[in-house]
Structures are given as C-alpha cells and as structure tokens.
Amino acid sequence: MNKVNNFTGLFWAFALLTLWLAHLSYVLAHPLDFLSPWTYVHVLIQTHLYTGLFITSHDAIHGVVSPAYPKLNHGLGWVCATLFAFNNYAVLRKKHHWHHDYVNTEQDPDVHQGNFFVWWFKFMWQYVTWQQVLAMAITYNVLKIWLPMENLIVYWEVPAILSTLQLxxxxxxxxxxxxxxxxxxxxxxxxKRNHVWAFISCYFFGYHYEHHAHPYLAWWKLAEAKDYKPER
Known part of the structure; x- marks a missing residue:
C-alpha cells in the first residue's frame, strides 16, 4: 500500500472543514421545521460531516494529513478535534496510540469487551472531561445570543452526539x-466489502483490519487496502 502524499491529505482536510462549516452555517441561519423531512436530512448530513472532522483529526494523529509538515498536520488535527465538541487533541493522540500498541488488552483505552452500553460508557469516560463540557456550555450560551436555541440543539449538538455513536x-x-x-x-x-456503505457508515473505518494493519493509510486509502487484502 502506498502512503498518502502531502497535498491529498491537506485537500481532504480543508474540504471537510469547509463543508462542515458551510453546512452548519446554512442550517443555523434557516428556520427550523420539524414537519419537513429536510430537517432530518440536514441532521444526517451534519452528523456525517462531524464524523469527517473526527476522522481528519484521527488521520493527523497518524501523521497522514500532512506528512512532510508535522506542525501543520497536528495543527489541523487540533482544529478538527476542537471543533468536534472541544475534544482534547493531545489526549486523543496519546490514547489512540495506546489503542494501537495494546489493542484488546487491559491497557487498551478503547476496548471493553461486554455489554454494548457499558462499553460505550467506558469508552466515553476515557475522553469526555469537565473542561470540554464547560466549553460546550459556554459556547452554547454565547451562540444563542445570536442564533435560535432550537437550531443550535438540533444542528450543532445532536449531530455531534450521533457522530460519537457512529464512530x-x-x-x-x-x-x-x-x-x-x-x-x-x-x-x-x-x-464486508462494500465501498459505498463503508464510506457512508464511517469513512471506510469499518475496514478496520486494514486500518490496524496499515495505520499509515489515510481514510480514503482504506478501500484500496480492502481490495488488496483477502476478506477478513
């Protein structure tokens, strides 16, 4: 598998950042109509774009957003993590490397075999901090001075929660x-190999064996890795 070049990683990072911001700005500025199916379509779109932000931050952790410029690489990772509900990029970076180094062991911060909801709670407990919650609360109360409260909840907060569950x-x-x-x-x-569903579901990270086998590959290269490798 070939590693990603500098410009492709930067292109996708800026593309996802731009799309996330543009779509969020659009939906926050328009009246909310719970009877319109487009409201729920926009929630799903914003959820997917939130997931793209996190995936970009994840790729920065692996140094593949801009391999030749580490400061730019990690700077973009920090921006994406911060925009995604004020996640702490330094903590994400440290613990994600632990996940790869100690996968499915007691030292793995992400894997807690057992009940789905218990696992999800333990997973979230690893990363959510009171500083993050406080930053979200302050930002929400500042933004609602200018923007409708309902729009902020439906288009800014709910998609972030749904994206966390998706990831x-x-x-x-x-x-x-x-x-x-x-x-x-x-x-x-x-x-199973299905590139359309793999992209929609989680930017190809359902091809997870390929990611752990080739952590230097960016998200859009995982489909190529799936085609290259036998079924797992």
Whole structure:
C-alpha cells in the first residue's frame, strides 16, 4: 500500500472543514421545521460531516494529513478535534496510540469487551472531561445570543452526539467485539466489502483490519487496502 502524499491529505482536510462549516452555517441561519423531512436530512448530513472532522483529526494523529509538515498536520488535527465538541487533541493522540500498541488488552483505552452500553460508557469516560463540557456550555450560551436555541440543539449538538455513536459503533465496537484469533495481531475485523456503505457508515473505518494493519493509510486509502487484502 502506498502512503498518502502531502497535498491529498491537506485537500481532504480543508474540504471537510469547509463543508462542515458551510453546512452548519446554512442550517443555523434557516428556520427550523420539524414537519419537513429536510430537517432530518440536514441532521444526517451534519452528523456525517462531524464524523469527517473526527476522522481528519484521527488521520493527523497518524501523521497522514500532512506528512512532510508535522506542525501543520497536528495543527489541523487540533482544529478538527476542537471543533468536534472541544475534544482534547493531545489526549486523543496519546490514547489512540495506546489503542494501537495494546489493542484488546487491559491497557487498551478503547476496548471493553461486554455489554454494548457499558462499553460505550467506558469508552466515553476515557475522553469526555469537565473542561470540554464547560466549553460546550459556554459556547452554547454565547451562540444563542445570536442564533435560535432550537437550531443550535438540533444542528450543532445532536449531530455531534450521533457522530460519537457512529464512530464508536462502526469504528470500535463492531471491529473489536468478541474473540479474535491469537494470530490476528490487529485483534480486529472488517465489514464486508462494500465501498459505498463503508464510506457512508464511517469513512471506510469499518475496514478496520486494514486500518490496524496499515495505520499509515489515510481514510480514503482504506478501500484500496480492502481490495488488496483477502476478506477478513
């Protein structure tokens, strides 16, 4: 598998940042109509774009947003993590490397085999801080001076929560749940090959065996890795 070049990573990072901001600005400025199906379509779009922000931050952790310029790479990772509900990029970076180094062991901060909801709670507990909650509360109360409260909740807060669930379900729970063969060093599995669904569900991170086997690959290269590797 070929590594990503500098310009492709930057292109996708800025594209996702621009789309996230443009769509959020659009929906926040328009009246909210709960009877319109477009309201729910916009929620799903914004959820997907939030997931794109986090995936970009994740790729920055692996140094593939801008490999030749580490400061720019991690700067963009920090911006994306901050825009995604004020996540702490430094904490994400440290713990995600732990996840790769100690996957599916007691030292793995992401994997907690067992009940789905208990696992999700423990997963969230690793990353959510009181500083993050406080920053969200302050930002919400400032923004509602100029923007409708309902729009902020429906288009800014709800998609972030849904995206967190999306990332956990497709990018952690499904790939790592249950038993894995000892010879499977990635301790992960992949969803069946379907590139359209893989992109819609979680930017190809359902191809999780490929990600752990080739962590230097950016999200859009995982489909190529899936085509290259046998089914897992």
């Amino acid at each position: 956990f379900f497709f990018g952690t729970y499904l790939p790592h749940r249950g038993e894995h063969a000892p010879e499977n060093k990635t301790q992960s599995r992949s969803q």
